[in-house]
Amino acid sequence: MRLVFINRFFHPDESATSLMLTDLINGLALQNPDMHVITAGGSYTPQFEGEAPEGLPERLTVTRLPTLPISNGSLVGRLISFMVFYYALILVGLREIRRGDVVVCLTDPPLVGIFAVSVARLKGAQVIHWVQDIYPETAVRLGFGSSGNPLLVLASRLRDWAWKRAAVNVVIGERMQDMLVSRGVEAEQVQVIQNWAGEDELEPLEANANPLRGEWGFDAETMVIGYSGNLGRAHDADTMLDAGKLLARESDSPFRLLFIGGGVKHAVLDSAECSDLAGLIERRSYRPRRELALSLNVPDVHWLSLEPDLEGLIVPSKFYGAAAVGKPIIFIGDTDGEVARLLEDAECGASFAKGDAQGVADYLASLAASPALRQRLGANARSYSLEKLPRSARLREWRSLVREVALLGAAAGPDRAATAQGGRIIGYNDNDGEVRGRASETL
Numbered sequence: 125m126r127l128v129f130i131n132r133f134f135h136p137d138e139s140a141t142s143l144m145l146t147d148l149i150n151g152l153a154l155q156n157p158d159m160h161v162i163t164a165g166g167s168y169t170p171q172f173e174g175e176a177p178e179g180l181p182e183r184l185t186v187t188r189l190p191t192l193p194i195s196n197g198s199l200v201g202r203l204i205s206f207m208v209f210y211y212a213l214i215l216v217g218l219r220e221i222r223r224g225d226v227v228v229c230l231t232d233p234p235l236v237g238i239f240a241v242s243v244a245r246l247k248g249a250q251v252i253h254w255v256q257d258i259y260p261e262t263a264v265r266l267g268f269g270s271s272g273n274p275l276l277v278l279a280s281r282l283r284d285w286a287w288k289r290a291a292v293n294v295v296i297g298e299r300m301q302d303m304l305v306s307r308g309v310e311a312e313q314v315q316v317i318q319n320w321a322g323e324d325e326l327e328p329l330e331a332n333a334n335p336l337r338g339e340w341g342f343d344a345e346t347m348v349i350g351y352s353g354n355l356g357r358a359h360d361a362d363t364m365l366d367a368g369k370l371l372a373r374e375s376d377s378p379f380r381l382l383f384i385g386g387g388v389k390h391a392v393l394d395s396a397e398c399s400d401l402a403g404l405i406e407r408r409s410y411r412p413r414r415e416l417a418l419s420l421n422v423p424d425v426h427w428l429s430l431e432p433d434l435e436g437l438i439v440p441s442k443f444y445g446a447a448a449v450g451k452p453i454i455f456i457g458d459t460d461g462e463v464a465r466l467l468e469d470a471e472c473g474a475s476f477a478k479g480d481a482q483g484v485a486d487y488l489a490s491l492a493a494s495p496a497l498r499q500r501l502g503a504n505a506r507s508y509s510l511e512k513l514p515r516s517a518r519l520r521e522w523r524s525l526v527r528e529v530a531l532l533g534a535a536a537g538p539d540r541a542a543t544a545q546g547g548r549i550i551g552y553n554d555n556d557g558e559v560r561g562r563a564s565e566t567l
Contacts (some may be wrong), residue, residue, distance in 0.1 A: 125157040125530045128221055128249070130240050131230040132209060134163040135180065138413055140353065140441055141232050141256055144319060146180070148228070151519030152526060153181035160184070162216055164209055166191040187216055199268070206233040213239050223248035226291075226530050234259035235279055241286040250529050253290040256319075258303060258437040259283070265433040266357050284308060291529045294522075297462040299436040317522060320515040321444035328450035328506055329421040336418040340382075340408065347379045347492045350423025353442045355387035360429040363456045365392070366481035367488065369400045374485065377492035384408045384419055420449045424498060425491055428463065429456040432478055439463070444513060447472065450506030452491060452498050454484065470512070472505035 129149065133142040149159060159181060165188040189212035191205065213236065221227060227249050229240035237253050244251045260276045260283075263269060269276050287293050287309045295301050296319050304314050331337050331344055342348050349368075355361060368381050381404055383393060392398065393405055411419040420426075426446035430438060435458045443463050446453050453473035455463045464475035476483045491498050 125155065125527075126222065126225045127152060127157050127159045127526065128225050128227045129159070129161045129230075130163075130213065130217075130227065130236060131161075132164045132232040132236075133166075134161050134186065138410065141230055143413060144256075144441075145230065147320070147322070147515065148519070148522060149181065149184060150179060151515075152523060153183070155523055155527065156183070158183050160220055161186045162189065162213060162220065163187070164189050164191050164205075166205075187220060189213065189216060206235075209233055210236065210239050214243060217243035218247070221247045221249050224530075225249040226526055227251045228254055228526075230254045231256045231259070234263075235283055237286040237290070238282045241289050245289065250532070251286075251290045252525065252529055253287060253293045255287075255293055255295045255300060255304070258300070262358070262434060262437045265431070265437070280307075288313070291532065292525060294525070296441075297436075297439040298465075299462050300439060303436040315525065317518055317525070318513065319439070319441045319444055320513060320518045321441075321448040321509070323448045323509050323514055326417050326420060326445060326448035328502065329417065331421075331424075334418055334421050336415070337422045340406065340422060342380060342382075342422065345378055347377060347425065347488075348382050348423045349379060349425050349427060349488065350382040350384065350420075351427055351442075352384040352420060352423075352445065353387075353428075354385055355383065355389040357388060358431055358434050358438055359387070359389060359440075360431055360456055360478050361389045361392050363429070363476070363478055363481050363484060364427055364454075365398060365401065367484035368404060370481055370485035371488060372400060372404060375489050375492065377489065379488070379492065380404055380406050382406045382408070382423055384422075385410050416445065417449070420445050420451075423451060425454060425488065426451045427454040427456065429478075430458070430461065430463065432458040432461070435461040443467075444509070447505040447509040447513065450502040450509075452501035453505060454487065456480075456484065470504055470508035472501050472508060 129145060131141055131145050133139045135142060135146045152159070161184065163186065189209060192208055217240070221243055225247070227240055227244045229237050229251060231237065231254070241251050260269070260279045264271050264276060284307045287304060287307065290313065293304055293309060293314050294317050295304060295314060296317070298316060301314050301316050305311055364381070371379060381401065383390065383405070386409065390407070393407065398405060426442070428440045428442040428446070430440050439462045443453060443466055447470065453467060455467055455473065455475040456478060457475070458464060459475045459477055467473045467475055474487050
């Protein structure tokens, strides 16, 4: 078995998808396959580029595609970078992907699955499409173009074509699963495997045992409300900032709003609108993975958000790290969304609609007044992480899936993509995408 992975970023980069891919590769190494990564030469977190590639499998090789020295801060710059990646991927993919390979393609850059599936079909390889987010719908709902734009309509149709011709589409939430099925993807071609955090690396840590908390200037009496990771266009910051203003006026409890990471919404923290929170907002840059156990334990309460219109298109993975370190969690967004459902199931926090600053402020005040409540919710979060969300279980699911797709691909032959369900070959996707020739082979 030979595996090929495609993602814009990879180790030593420490962006979210890069870390997930690194974990997956290490988990699949137990099957002892040859593995190859096709990635970009640049990095989302260039400050970590000097990190040594510790722990990567010996039978892993990496091809880094050329990049242009263009800023990703502008929309035009990002589009140019994406086009360069697509073009280079086609050339390198035709050279590196072989008949019988299993190609695991993530969704960064957006729509890369179209090119990955095209090359894989030409070479007789099978594709597992690992859907971390969904474009172009996300861009449209964030105000970049309209749903009727001919180019975006074409992009969505080509993206659907790629989904339908993948052996399996792995999605990270049930709402995302519903989205794919609504676009005509067969239910048998979609499998939910949630993202994860390293619960064996991330453990609860008392405030007085965390040197980073004191180093950052937080005493034991201060309740730190933390956001860790990218604060981008998909996330609502205003509700929490407004809740902070209410707390500053209505509560005597000392608190701080801590933002760890980066993203375009960090500009809001410097705006005049945040003048009421002067001295209460603390910012720190991204931390390397080896420090996550400390940085995620600095906050007493974690919060995360997602614009309600983006439910089913994105799942905030920040939940998993916060749960692993045993902290109460607040979610701001769709109160019937993916994270809201996790919070309800885990009984480790609360969800609030966008704009409900008073509700968030009242809940934070209750947490500040009751250390026992914070401890109970945090313990629930940790238990849920260990029992329902362990990385080891997710990696077992991935190993089973990859083995199944490899065997199904061998049975399907070089010109057809196999469709799997429950360890059985149920059919093959021919060029028109229809499932044909039901089969009875059992793995």
